[in-house]
Amino acid sequence: MSHYLLDHPRQLISLNFFSERYEAAKSSISEDLSIIRRTYKARGTGEVKTYPGAAGGVYYTPMMGPEEAEEFVNSVCKVVDDESRVLPGGYVYLSDLLGQPNILRQTGRLITTQYVGEEIDAVMTAATKGIPLAQAVADQLNVPFVIVRDDAKVTEGSMISVNYLTGSSKRVEKMALSKRSLKAGARVLIVDDFMKAGGTIQGMQTLVREFGGTVVGTAVFAEGRSNVRLLEEYTSLLHVETNVDAGQAIKVQPGNYFKEIYKGKD
Amino acid sequence: MSHYLLDHPRQLISLNFFSERYEAAKSSISEDLSIIRRTYKARGTGEVKTYPGAAGGVYYTPMMGPEEAEEFVNSVCKVVDDESRVLPGGYVYLSDLLGQPNILRQTGRLITTQYVGEEIDAVMTAATKGIPLAQAVADQLNVPFVIVRDDAKVTEGSMISVNYLTGSSKRVEKMALSKRSLKAGARVLIVDDFMKAGGTIQGMQTLVREFGGTVVGTAVFAEGRSNVRLLEEYTSLLHVETNVDAGQAIKVQPGNYFKEIYKGKD
Incomplete structure (x- = not known):
């Protein structure tokens, strides 16, 4: 049972x-x-x-209790805090973590804890690296997940696409979602593996509205440093800064998850 | 417990x-x-x-017992057997199924059943549509999964790449895997959502060998019709033919899974 x-x-x-x-x-x-x-x-x-x-x-x-949550986030911080993970452009190598079933399962449970009592119809993410996280969260919420693409090559039938501005490099990009993958008026939770300025996430928010849906929330695994931040409301499990100064290539701290979740609960 | x-x-x-x-x-x-x-x-x-x-x-x-397996595969066949799923190029829309946690969980368990007693270090798939399946199988095997990419854009650090020939259109393509994502000598299970001639899978087999690893097996969710078949050893849960004739746009049957798994066991 x-x-x-x-x-x-x-x-x-x-x-x-x-x-x-x-x-x-x-x-x-x-x-x-x-x-x-x-x-x-x-x-x-x-x-x-x-x-x-x-x-x-x-x-x-x-759900995940606060103690287990803190222990889990701290253990992930320790693993990510490794110079060799720093990639060009302020990115960080996380694919090994987001390819481990036990870490994904715990991350899914942790993110889901934020949305207890909220009605959610679908989880949305952007291809490629957000997919494992979306699946892990959807698994705990017991709802489908949908994948937004940036390549036209994919064979998915007719798509709805939007243009969006990447926050960091100010380029105009395009993202698309298969028309049949999201029903009209859906309540959507947006998740992604890494956020810098938040351009991709803003694009997904536009896409949700284009489908007549509502964004219930936005949760990212890690947020990086950015001079611009295009959105206010999101939660992150990790906060990662790269090339902090000459002597330190990476600095990893817990993200705003705990601040956001337990605020006003003390 | x-x-x-x-x-x-x-x-x-x-x-x-x-x-x-x-x-x-x-x-x-x-x-x-x-x-x-x-x-x-x-x-x-x-x-x-x-x-x-x-x-x-x-x-x-x-594991999944033969009765539950048959019931599950038949139920999926019924859902896929829908003309509106036919996409150009002999492809079939499956993203809705491969975005449902319960179907993924059952598919993972079903595919895992083939490899009881086999040592497996990692599950490999090709981006983008194979990812949910790889994650579902890896979840049941309790091993990491790795994602092979065809775009150079992805920020993953240094990669090892191979060229491969797509079986259906005879184009030369390139796929790459982050160097740090697979350890040398790993025993790898290859999974993918859809196989036609098998070019992508052959590419992944080459890549596994390039990493000094061994391919333990190959499992696909659905196989399509193809005039060429580049590999012999694989299992499929569904066999899908599109544009069978003027009157029938799609024909879905169970794949070779049951034949392969239970052969010689009668």
Whole structure:
């Protein structure tokens, strides 16, 4: 049952379903759910809520407690804080981290924690490097993810495209999303692996509006240093500065996640 | 404990670890593991093996039983069998399916089932559309995945690149992988969303060898029709033909997965 809940997060599952699936009385199902609820709460894995009545059932929301979150972000900071990760143009090599299932799973749970109780229909990201993160977050939210492309080569059928200005280099670029991949009026969470000025993310916000949708939030794995910042509302897990001065090639700190999430909660 | 095993597949976990984590005697841990083993076996979720001794522990291998596999593949066939998915050039729109966490999770488990007992160090795919599948398979194997690119724009540091011939259009293309993303001598599983002649996959095989690695296997989500087929050994979950004749735009059947996996097992 625990397994089933983990595979079906943020979805109301009726007690009847479990009772039939496991050939058990509803009372023992309820008892087992209480145990699961307590265990998940103690471990900070998430929240299990049961709703009474005919339309009721059980609803599991993956979450990460503040202690585990801090420990996780600090451990990632330590791994990223490595001179050899510095790439030209203020970028940082993160593909190894964003190619590790356990790190992705934890990152997904951490980002999802921000949106407990928010209705989200889809996760959006920009190809290529944002995809693993989008999938990890979508997996915890139990919603589809959609991928915005910048190349026309991809065979996806008819697309809606927008132009956007990259914040750092002031070039005009184009991004496109397959028309059939997002339904009209969708509530969208935007995620990306790395943000500098935020031009790509601004482009995605425009694209969401072009589809008649709403941007629920924006979450990035790491933010870099930028002289311009095109958007105000976002959360980042890491804050990375490269070429800080002659003696230090990289400086990594936790991003604004904790400030944003726990503000006013003290 | 069930949760922990699911999050740490294909990894030996000592009973001491569980015993400390849950503050329980090893004997009750063993008992609980027996229940988990029987439940997983009955549900076809996978295999839980315990090894005795000081160096022993418990090892969970995700698997999908033949019945669930057939049901899953048939249900996907039905969804793909839709004229409006046909794209120019013999391609088929699959991004919606490969953007759904539950379908990805099941596909990952299904593909992993082929490689029970095989040592695999990494999953490889080609950007962009193979990424979600690679991540889903890597998640079940509990190994990193690496992404081969065809664009030079990507900021990934120094790369190793190879040229390859696309099977369908006989063009010479180039693909590259960041030097630091794959360690020398790695045992690699290649996955991709769609295969026609197999040129891209052949390119990836060359790249694996260029890194001094070994190709453990090749698994694709769907294979299309092609006059040439550049490789022999692969498994596909779906076989899709487009523009079969004037009256039928698409024809979808299960791929060679079942033939390959269960051959000689009757």
